[in-house]
Amino acid sequence: MDGFGDFLIVGDDYSEGGGPAYAIAIHLTFIDSDKDNVMYIYHFVSTTKDTPTDPAGKFGQALGKLIAKLDSGNSKLIDTEAIQEFRDLHAKGHFPGLGHVKKLSMKHHIETIADFFAD
DSSP: OOOOOOOOSSOSSOOSOOSOOSSOEEEEEEEEGGGTTEEEEEEEEOSOOSOSOOHHHHHHHHHHHHHHHHHHTOOOOOOOHHHHHHHHHHHHTOOOOHHHHHHHHHHHHHHHHHHHHHO
16 A cells, blocks of 8 residues: 655644734745655744744745745746745735635645646
């Protein structure tokens, strides 16, 4: 029998809210075909980390790093619906809240796995 375990980037209980964020990180998975299809995670972290204020600004910092990596042409992230929504958020300059950011990261992960097994 063949199989695999998939442990998403969320704890035991999903929560829309959370405590104050000193840093904001966007975690996105990718499969590296150059390294025997090993899965890795990018961590796009805000530059500001010293205060729990301005989560929207911190999200903008992390999102800017994600968009720069995507636009570099060597990110290895596949163009999922979640990636498109991150691009839309960047274009609009909109912060949807941390729960939605986590939801998009999870959606991207599921879309990445589905794409991998569709091939």
